[in-house]
Amino acid sequence: MTASCFAQDPSTTKEVDAVYPEAYALYLDLHQNPELSSHETRTATKLASQLRALGYDVTEHVGGTGIVAILKNGSGPTVMLRTELDALPVEEKTGLPYESKVRTKDDSGRDVPVMHACGHDLHMASLLGTAAVMAHSKDSWHGTLMLIGQPAEETISGAKKMIEDGFLKRFPKPDIGVALHVGNDLPAGTVGIAPGYSYASADSVRITIYGKGGHGAAPQNTVDPIVIAARTVLALQTIVSREVKPGEAAVVTVGYFQAGTKNNIIPDQAELGLTIRTYKPEVRKQILAAVARITKAEADAAGAPREPSIQEYESTEAVYNDPALAQRLRRTLEAALGKDNVVTAEPLMVSEDYAYFVEQGIPSFYFALGGAEPQKYAAAKIAGTKLPFNHSPLFAPDVDPALHTGIAAEVAVLRDLLNASANDLYRVTHQQSNSNQ
Numbered sequence: 001m002t003a004s005c006f007a008q009d010p011s012t013t014k015e016v017d018a019v020y021p022e023a024y025a026l027y028l029d030l031h032q033n034p035e036l037s038s039h040e041t042r043t044a045t046k047l048a049s050q051l052r053a054l055g056y057d058v059t060e061h062v063g064g065t066g067i068v069a070i071l072k073n074g075s076g077p078t079v080m081l082r083t084e085l086d087a088l089p090v091e092e093k094t095g096l097p098y099e100s101k102v103r104t105k106d107d108s109g110r111d112v113p114v115m116h117a118c119g120h121d122l123h124m125a126s127l128l129g130t131a132a133v134m135a136h137s138k139d140s141w142h143g144t145l146m147l148i149g150q151p152a153e154e155t156i157s158g159a160k161k162m163i164e165d166g167f168l169k170r171f172p173k174p175d176i177g178v179a180l181h182v183g184n185d186l187p188a189g190t191v192g193i194a195p196g197y198s199y200a201s202a203d204s205v206r207i208t209i210y211g212k213g214g215h216g217a218a219p220q221n222t223v224d225p226i227v228i229a230a231r232t233v234l235a236l237q238t239i240v241s242r243e244v245k246p247g248e249a250a251v252v253t254v255g256y257f258q259a260g261t262k263n264n265i266i267p268d269q270a271e272l273g274l275t276i277r278t279y280k281p282e283v284r285k286q287i288l289a290a291v292a293r294i295t296k297a298e299a300d301a302a303g304a305p306r307e308p309s310i311q312e313y314e315s316t317e318a319v320y321n322d323p324a325l326a327q328r329l330r331r332t333l334e335a336a337l338g339k340d341n342v343v344t345a346e347p348l349m350v351s352e353d354y355a356y357f358v359e360q361g362i363p364s365f366y367f368a369l370g371g372a373e374p375q376k377y378a379a380a381k382i383a384g385t386k387l388p389f390n391h392s393p394l395f396a397p398d399v400d401p402a403l404h405t406g407i408a409a410e411v412a413v414l415r416d417l418l419n420a421s422a423n424d425l426y427r428v429t430h431q432q433s434n435s436n437q
């Protein structure tokens with residue numbers, strides 16, 4: 001690979017084909033060696049060394065295992081492209097020849113399987129391919145390209161840790177941020193754009209309801225926390241149905257309910273684990289307040305000896321896709337991938353801690369990368385079934401077209417942004433786009 005062949009032939013396909021073997025090799029390696037959130041040491045070292053070999057100035061250990069790779073190329077804006085580094089405690093059941101067999105100890109010492117069940121391995125491979133194309137074609141853009149490998153996305157803590165570790169002070173502040181996520185809700189070869197709110201905010205809440213334990217045959221001497229918790233679960237379901245304005249996106253899910261040890265003992269306490277998803281900050285605030293009000297009132301109504309404890313332990317804002325930026329980059333992606341391969345995506349209620357970067361004042365473009373094998377996608381659509389979603393043991397993106405498209409899309413987006421001036425980008429992201437919220 002020489003720099004000149006890219007400079008003379010701007011055809012993205014040819015450029016992507018040239019870097020594909022290197023990107024695919026990284027994909028296979030990472031897929032077979034996944035690491036859990038905040039433990040992505042091998043992954044980060046591997047990615048950092050490959051970016052360094054391409055000429056990037058790489059800083060490691062930013063917010064734990066995070067990496068920041070910078071390629072300066074004259075004056076112009078600073079544009080950030082982000083990938084996640086982490087995998088999940090899921091046992092892979094895809095049956096692929098390169099399926100993960102890795103097991104490790106999690107943070108509580110349990111032996112768990114590990115799998116790149118969210119496709120972050122594909123994001124890293126795509127970022128490497130993009131990094132190579134951009135490094136080989138420096139006459140096609142100007143400015144500062146910043147590639148970041150963010151740890152611990154699955155525990156929605158890595159972006160926050162990078163920011164707390166001085167990400168915005170130690171490195172140039174990006175004028176624009178870009179990220180993608182692969183999924184089976186679009187066929188491989190396509191990308192999807194959801195302007196405005198595209199991913200929800202997430203709040204994890206742990207509720208402990210205190211009662212008074214005793215013999216299962218003598219309820220009159222107890223305050224049964226299981227009954228209080230059961231009523232609480234049902235009452236919490238009235239928040240979205242009765243309190244939130246119809247049409248506002250909101251979810252309240254009780255994902256676990258733990259209490260008791262034996263059928264004839266009334267326990268002392270019960271614990272509920274919730275996840276709360278919304279788009280708008282005011283709806284989020286309303287729901288969190290309602291959860292606290294209902295939980296306390298149910299305990300009070302039952303004569304509980306103590307007020308329940310309500311702990312919020314993991315949270316992230318919604319991911320907001322700058323609408324004017326999305327509109328501009330949609331045209332760019334249509335030109336690069338073909339009009340039919342760029343679709344309007346549905347906003348999702350899943351969450352993503354990329355939101356921390358948006359919150360820090362980095363206007364962003366976050367898009368969906370199709371991962372489904374096109375024939376399987378078409379068959380599922382006809383049958384009305386769904387292909388295995390991210391986090392499933394069966395999640396397996398159609399790597400060849402998805403990775404080619406990921407690189408082509410990232411390169412097109414970065415080149416568009418890195419041919420503008422920082423002022424132009426400021427104007428795009430600060431026009432009256434907020435009316436679309």
Ligand SMILES: [Zn+2]
Nearest residue numbers: 118154390391
């Ligand atoms: Zn995930």
Ligand SMILES: [Zn+2]
Nearest residue numbers: 118119120181
């Ligand atoms: Zn993910």
